[in-house]
Amino acid sequence: MYENCKYQLFRTALEEGAPITDENWDTIKPHLKLRHFNKGEAIIEHGQVENYLSVVAKGCVRFFVHKDGNEINFEFSFEGEFSTSYASFLSRRPSFVLMEAVEDVTLISIHYDNLQTLYKDSATGEKIGRLTTEGYYIWREHREIQLLTLSAEELYIDLLNQYPEYINRIPQKYLASYLQVQPESLSRIKRRIYSNKKRK
Amino acid sequence: MYENCKYQLFRTALEEGAPITDENWDTIKPHLKLRHFNKGEAIIEHGQVENYLSVVAKGCVRFFVHKDGNEINFEFSFEGEFSTSYASFLSRRPSFVLMEAVEDVTLISIHYDNLQTLYKDSATGEKIGRLTTEGYYIWREHREIQLLTLSAEELYIDLLNQYPEYINRIPQKYLASYLQVQPESLSRIKRRIYSNKKRK
DNA sequence: CGCCGAGTTGAACTGAATCAAGAAACGTGG
DNA sequence: CCACGTTTCTTGATTCAGTTCAACTCGGCG
Numbered sequence: 141m142y143e144n145c146k147y148q149l150f151r152t153a154l155e156e157g158a159p160i161t162d163e164n165w166d167t168i169k170p171h172l173k174l175r176h177f178n179k180g181e182a183i184i185e186h187g188q189v190e191n192y193l194s195v196v197a198k199g200c201v202r203f204f205v206h207k208d209g210n211e212i213n214f215e216f217s218f219e220g221e222f223s224t225s226y227a228s229f230l231s232r233r234p235s236f237v238l239m240e241a242v243e244d245v246t247l248i249s250i251h252y253d254n255l256q257t258l259y260k261d262s263a264t265g266e267k268i269g270r271l272t273t274e275g276y277y278i279w280r281e282h283r284e285i286q287l288l289t290l291s292a293e294e295l296y297i298d299l300l301n302q303y304p305e306y307i308n309r310i311p312q313k314y315l316a317s318y319l320q321v322q323p324e325s326l327s328r329i330k331r332r333i334y335s336n337k338k339r340k
Numbered sequence: 341m342y343e344n345c346k347y348q349l350f351r352t353a354l355e356e357g358a359p360i361t362d363e364n365w366d367t368i369k370p371h372l373k374l375r376h377f378n379k380g381e382a383i384i385e386h387g388q389v390e391n392y393l394s395v396v397a398k399g400c401v402r403f404f405v406h407k408d409g410n411e412i413n414f415e416f417s418f419e420g421e422f423s424t425s426y427a428s429f430l431s432r433r434p435s436f437v438l439m440e441a442v443e444d445v446t447l448i449s450i451h452y453d454n455l456q457t458l459y460k461d462s463a464t465g466e467k468i469g470r471l472t473t474e475g476y477y478i479w480r481e482h483r484e485i486q487l488l489t490l491s492a493e494e495l496y497i498d499l500l501n502q503y504p505e506y507i508n509r510i511p512q513k514y515l516a517s518y519l520q521v522q523p524e525s526l527s528r529i530k531r532r533i534y535s536n537k538k539r540k
Numbered sequence: 541c542g543c544c545g546a547g548t549t550g551a552a553c554t555g556a557a558t559c560a561a562g563a564a565a566c567g568t569g570g
Numbered sequence: 571c572c573a574c575g576t577t578t579c580t581t582g583a584t585t586c587a588g589t590t591c592a593a594c595t596c597g598g599c600g
């Protein structure tokens with residue numbers, strides 16, 4: 141019963157693409173499983189193939205890549221959001237992206253093979269898959285345009301406005317590279333923004 | 341007969357996702373149409389909803405956004421590649437992205453409504469749609485990681501290696517913002533790379 | 541032939557990176 | 571619950587790469 145409730149988050153996430161009928165849900169639900177990760181634990185390592193499409197039930201996940209010995213964070217996911225190395229999941233190729241639990245994390249996951257079965261068995265499955273991917277695509281395009289057009293400070297302000305409850309859960313050392321700056325610069329950006337707010 | 345041949349590029353583009361049967365193709369083909377644009381002409385303006393999913397038959401298209409009175413280019417498409425303001429197309433919302441013909445351009449296009457009909461009428465249609473979107477997604481994720489990890493010089497070298505035939509067709513003033521630098525800096529980057537090559 | 545936009549080059553400037561040191565927060569074990 | 575050690579965050583000083591601005595070259599086109 142308790143787990144049942146948790147799975148709902150997966151349905152809700154899917155329903156951002158399109159409404160799910162109860163019958164659809166009944167065919168999906170048996171394939172879901174919960175996976176737990178401790179803070180700091182790897183969820184996907186470099187070179188692994190991502191086998192799961194997951195939604196975060198609890199916690200915060202960061203996505204990052206290695207570059208010259210440094211980590212560059214390119215995404216974070218929180219409760220109710222999809223959380224998967226999607227390009228690897230879709231292409232069945234080794235993941236270039238690493239995933240790690242920023243906090244203790246619980247994921248609601250469906251295995252790739254089970255998803256393919258759903259696709260094969262029902263046109264609705266295909267449709268849900270398409271709409272989910274479309275939603276994911278739109279998100280990526282949005283982020284890419286933001287990266288190209290906004291300064292680190294503008295990106296930070298955007299996060300403050302859109303996800304005030306999330307921004308404090310991401311350690312600044314991770315957030316910095318997401319905004320394309322060094323941690324020291326992010327520190328100065330925050331000071332600048334904060335002192336401006338006080339003045340007004 | 342001539343146009344028939346041109347449409348093939350659309351099929352080829354789709355088949356990067358999954359093979360298309362002749363029957364599938366026969367249901368798609370009647371919905372395709374060719375659209376021509378002169379060099380410099382707008383294909384999508386800011387705020388328009390994108391109604392077409394297109395593949396480039398001839399020419400080069402640039403995708404860009406406005407920022408503080410400047411244009412920032414975030415994508416280019418060439419012969420055989422998809423070319424659409426996809427987030428707008430999928431979401432039916434006004435496009436934030438502008439599209440323009442860099443050279444004289446011919447697009448092979450299918451209208452949104454016709455695509456939806458294909459989706460409704462066949463599970464295969466759904467599948468093709470899903471796989472196409474997946475391919476598009478993978479491309480976007482790849483580009484986003486490149487933006488985060490590579491310097492302008494590294495991005496340029498990457499283009500040189502991967503698309504040597506395309507890079508010269510993009511005016512440097514457009515290419516610069518794609519690499520996140522000013523045209524003057526791109527000029528210096530090219531000189532640096534070229535003089536290194538000579539030395540070796 | 542002369543115009544115009546694109547590209548190149550140089551010089552000065554600027555904002556972020558780097559390096560280094562100190563302050564604050566965290567958590568681990570006594 | 572406190573003490574200590576580790577990590578994260580902040581702050582300052584310096585360096586450096588890219589921007590900006592301006593002048594100049596080049597090539598196409600009427």
